[in-house]
Amino acid sequence: MTTWDVKFLQTDASLDQPRSLIILNQPFTLDLIQRVWQSSRWRACADGGANRLYDTLQNDENRVKYLPDLIKGDLDSLRLDVREFYTKNGVPVVKDEDQDSTDLMKCVQEVDKRGLSGRQSEHVVLLGGLSGRLDQTIHTLSYLHKLRKTHTVFAVTDDNVGWVLDSGEHDIEIDHSFLGQTCGLLPVGVAKTVLSTRGLRWNLDEQESSFGGLVSTSNHLVPGENVWVKTTDPIWWTMELKPLNTHLI
Ligand SMILES: Nc1ncnc2c1ncn2[C@@H]1O[C@H](COP(=O)(O)OP(=O)(O)OP(=O)(O)O)[C@@H](O)[C@H]1O
Numbered sequence: 446m447t448t449w450d451v452k453f454l455q456t457d458a459s460l461d462q463p464r465s466l467i468i469l470n471q472p473f474t475l476d477l478i479q480r481v482w483q484s485s486r487w488r489a490c491a492d493g494g495a496n497r498l499y500d501t502l503q504n505d506e507n508r509v510k511y512l513p514d515l516i517k518g519d520l521d522s523l524r525l526d527v528r529e530f531y532t533k534n535g536v537p538v539v540k541d542e543d544q545d546s547t548d549l550m551k552c553v554q555e556v557d558k559r560g561l562s563g564r565q566s567e568h569v570v571l572l573g574g575l576s577g578r579l580d581q582t583i584h585t586l587s588y589l590h591k592l593r594k595t596h597t598v599f600a601v602t603d604d605n606v607g608w609v610l611d612s613g614e615h616d617i618e619i620d621h622s623f624l625g626q627t628c629g630l631l632p633v634g635v636a637k638t639v640l641s642t643r644g645l646r647w648n649l650d651e652q653e654s655s656f657g658g659l660v661s662t663s664n665h666l667v668p669g670e671n672v673w674v675k676t677t678d679p680i681w682w683t684m685e686l687k688p689l690n691t692h693l694i
């Protein structure tokens with residue numbers, strides 16, 4: 446049995462479980478970056494993710510309070526003004542021109558170099574990756590599926606949080622104060638899986654799910670209940686977030 450929670454999304458999240466944060470090149474609110482920042486102890490921007498951080502923070506007074514530990518990628522998206530600001534403030538900017546790996550992969554390599562990302566140790570949070578360009582979104586789904594045996598990686602946007610549940614049983618703690626009601630079990634990257642659930646409005650009981658068959662989208666969490674999932678094969682689990690504040694600093 447694996448137990449899960451997304452306490453790192455609480456406004457007052459503590460560093461109970463140290464996390465690495467990778468900021469992707471996708472929009473996010475100030476509220477979301479503040480939540481995931483405070484629950485991380487190492488933060489990297491994947492290339493143009495640094496533009497997003499810079500722009501979202503609005504002014505230099507805020508920006509110096511939220512300096513990442515690293516900016517890495519092929520640097521085809523990082524703006525010159527953003528590069529200059531972060532270089533001036535001591536943030537390493539590392540160019541990796543490999544055209545067979547994405548900037549997301551290049552940042553996960555850095556997490557690995559730090560030696561903290563083992564399945565049982567440091568968790569990784571991706572800010573972005575579940576929306577925007579479809580090829581990039583599918584890359585996130587595929588990459589986290591591939592990483593599931595060696596890394597614990599959550600993907601978070603203003604609308605969603607999601608991750609891969611490996612084959613087996615899972616208890617998912619639900620904090621209804623910031624999670625919306627909608628959730629999904631998405632059989633991406635597997636021929637099929639057999640699912641049983643508790644804590645959902647439309648529960649499954651040893652039912653087969655596949656891309657060409659049943660896909661549990663627009664399911665609902667039951668207020669006050671946690672969720673239990675049993676799956677024979679890996680499956681993507683997603684939950685909707687309640688609307689976040691857009692200006693908190
Ligand atoms: N339009 C998009 N939709 C979804 N995810 C994106 C999008 N653009 C970038 N990302 C994510 O942010 C990371 C950094 O993006 P970057 O600014 O380098 O864009 P890119 O050059 O298109 O990405 P890459 O070089 O990795 O293909 C990407 O690796 C990807 O995970």
Ligand SMILES: Cc1ncc(C[n+]2csc(CCO)c2C)c(N)n1
Binds near residue numbers: 519547
């Ligand atoms: C089969 C195959 N398809 C696409 C790419 C292109 N590509 C994949 S990752 C990447 C780097 C982006 O920063 C680029 C250009 C490739 N190399 N091999």
